[in-house]
Amino acid sequence: MAFYKYKNNLKEFVPYVLLVILIYIFSSLGMWQLDRAKEKKEALATFNASEGYELINENSSFEIYxxxxxxxxxxxxxxxxxxxxxxxxxxxxxxxxxxxxxxxxxxxxxxxxxxxxxxxxxxxxxxxxxxxxxxxxxxxxxxxxxxxxxxxxxxxxxxxxxxxxxxxxxxxxxxxxxxxxxxxxxDQKEKNGFQRNWDPKISGPATNYGYAVQWFLMCFCSILFLIYRIKKYFF
Incomplete structure (x- = not known):
């Protein structure tokens, strides 16, 4: 009997554990979309920058465009x-x-x-x-x-x-x-080249901001539902 009682108690906590996992996943996806938006913003800014060309050397680092x-x-x-x-x-x-x-x-x-x-x-x-x-x-x-x-x-x-x-x-x-x-x-002005079109094939950061809002809303709803269940069953 004690075993079945313990097993039933564990089952009661499963929904709460799942909600916590969902909250973590949704918040992580939201943060990832914000990071992607930042990367795109920086890439587009670099592509549109008017500074001169940097000479490559042994220790040159990579920054796209x-x-x-x-x-x-x-x-x-x-x-x-x-x-x-x-x-x-x-x-x-x-x-x-x-x-x-x-x-x-x-x-x-x-x-x-x-x-x-x-x-x-x-x-x-x-x-x-x-x-x-x-x-x-x-x-x-x-x-x-x-x-x-x-x-x-x-x-x-x-x-x-x-x-x-x-x-x-x-x-x-x-x-x-x-x-x-x-x-x-x-560069298109350089000789010894073929068909070249290096315009960034990426959407603007607004798309990622939109996805981030969706993930954070789902995270917020999960938090509200978790609070609701805790209040209902424990208080």
């Missing part, structure tokens, strides 16, 4: 073609070219833009200057997907490599040299 420049040489012998990138014009490829920065042990990956995919033909991407030059653009990330259904690269493939949404680490392993954890999105 920051204006950056690099001095060095293209390594056109080890390029990467990221396959099956969909744009309004159809299915295409992103051309990623390593750029060896002067006075640095790291390589920065340069996204030279998008080209439309032509069946049965290989894109001509190797006509690049080999002298020391300066290039400009924005800091960004590699194209990525939520779920990748295949390996980034085929085994024992020759350069240029055709890749399926590779990560920085996977590219670094192929190059055998350290790379910066961001790419240089080549």
């Amino acid at each position: 920051k204006k950056i420049k690099a001095a060095g040489q293209y390594d056109d012998s080890r390029q990467i073609i990221i396959d099956n990138i969909i744009r309004e014009d159809g299915i295409g490829q992103m051309i990623i070219t390593p750029f060896r920065i002067s006075k640095s042990s790291k390589i920065i990956l340069v996204n030279r833009g998008w080209i439309k995919k032509k069946l049965g033909s290989f894109p001509n991407i190797n006509e690049l200057e080999q002298s020391v030059i300066e290039i400009r653009g924005l800091s960004g990330i590699l194209p990525k997907v939520t779920i990748r259904d295949q390996e980034a690269f085929e085994q024992n493939a020759d350069w240029p490599l055709i890749g399926s949404y590779p990560t920085f680490k996977e590219i670094e392993n192929k190059l055998g040299e350290p790379v910066f954890p961001f790419v240089l999105l080549l």
